[in-house]
Amino acid sequence: MSTTGGGIRRLLVANRGEIAVRILRAAKALNIETVLACSEADQDSLAARQADAVVVIGPARADRSYLNIDALLKALHDSGADAVHPGYGFLAESAAFADAVEEAGAIFVGPSGDIIRRMGDKAEARRTALAAGVPVVPGSAGEPADIEAAIAAAETVGYPLLIKASAGGGGRGIRLARDAAELAREFPLAQREAQAAFGNGALYLERFIEHARHIEVQILGDGQRAVHLFERECSLQRRRQKLLEEAPSPVLSAAQRETLCASAVRLAESLGYRGAGTLEYLFNEARGEFFFIEMNTRIQVEHPVSEMVTGIDLVQAMLCIAGGEPLRLRQEDIHLLGAAIELRLNAEDPARNFFPSPGTVEQLAWPRGAGIRVDSHLYAGYRVPPYYDSLLAKLIAHGADRIEALARARQALDELRLTGMATTASLHRRLLDEPWVIEARFDTGTLEHWLAEEIPA
Ligand code: ADP
Ligand code: ADP
Ligand code: MG
Secondary structure (H helix, E strand, C coil), X not given: CCCCCCCCCEEEECCCHHHHHHHHHHHHHCCCEEEEEEEHHHCCCHHHHHCCEEEEEECCCHHHCXXXXXXXXXXXXXHCCCEEECCCCCCCCCHHHHHHHHHCCCEECCCCHHHHHHHHCHHXXXXXXXXXXXXXXXXXXXXXXXXXXXXXXXXXXXXXXXXEEEEEECCEEEEEECCHHHHHHHHHHHHHHHHHHHCCCCEEEEECCCCCEEEEEEEEEECCCEEEEEEEEEEEEECCEEEEEEECCCCCCHHHHHHHHHHHHHHHHHHCCEEEEEEEEEEECCCCEEEEEEEECCCCCCHHHHHHHHXXXXXXXXXXXXXXXXXXXXXXXXXXXXXXXXXXXXXXXXXXXXXXXXXXCCCEECCCCCCEEEEECCCXXXXXXXXXXXXXXXXXXXXXXXXXXXXXXXXXXXXXXECCCCCCHHHHHHHCCCHHHHCCCCCCCHHHHHHHHHCCC
């Protein structure tokens, strides 16, 4: 991928932070002109400095800027851009936004509004996976409308179960119920919360799978054909949000990897999927069983680990596909090279229960050396605005194998100098010395249990 971005001439980047910088880099590599749509609070951001042009779309509050479809359509029109990359979060999985961009005659870098609608609704995505022969976590067939219907559905789902918002994401909108009494208590609260947070109160039930690993498959499709870029292991989570991710999963056999990745390609092709996407699964290690949980119809935060182990630039691929080029990659040309680990550095203080700690970057020196990559929007003197996501940087280490990737990640953290705010770097440094991390003995609950015991109050 080096010559052109297919049909895209000028790209509007409708996002902020590290992913805006990441998208600008891919566009520049393809000789695509760039326009950044940003809020008033982000006018001095690194992305604003790097873009060819900047359009201020509204005040700091996301609902009046990054989530404001009308403001973005106006920026699209005024800037003369012919395509929009939504990044992740904000409007990345808004079918209404994808439709509006296309109706305005521009390209939405991602799948069609119809596919986003279908897979962004998590209950509908489960039905689609089942129809494609992909196993899902046992759950309610539909979306129970009230407590009585939920309790009836729970009879077949079984306890403990999770109440999930159909429109949920980012680890939010999920509640645990251990019995019918708890379900009756939590269901209306979950309904109200989902309505307020996602503008949609629909809920579904899913059996709670204890001691599962979160393993997800990266795919790329052009509407006709799809390929996979292997899997990522994302079991190290806090509050159902990923903190450290790696590729490949350290526990899959070659045969399990093949089965899992083939199921993801089958599902993507059954949809006629276009763009980059991720199919998330829970893996029961003891029984070797996979269950689909959801699809993210966008680029993901942890995409760099897949790029490091395959040598494929996913964001450039997205731009080429969106520009109308057929997928050039063949499955047999995609190989797994070594192992990669990503550490999310958030502006949160691990010693104070992850209390947000935005501030001004004082000293900043990124780690260097073989196999090290840093994706970040920070610069010395930058004031981290308090309004948005706490992600400051992603530190990625690649090695010939997992041992080397871990060693490089440790060294990278030791070289890192970032002062002015508390970050999760200190936590990562401790984690990388833990035997259960080194030996990859963990599931989605392990990190929280460890935090409850290790981090002093
Ligand atoms: P990833 O696997 O890429 O981390 P997440 O689901 O954690 O995926 O989402 C990535 C980003 O998008 C996070 O900043 C998260 O808060 C945000 N996000 C995802 N889905 C939603 C949603 N439905 N509503 C609000 N924010 C979301
Ligand atoms: P989101 O859209 O917020 O990313 P997911 O459905 O992907 O929501 O779930 C987020 C996380 O919650 C998963 O990575 C996993 O750790 C946990 N989880 C989700 N579903 C289940 C389940 N059925 N059993 C156990 N844990 C689950
Ligand atoms: Mg998820």
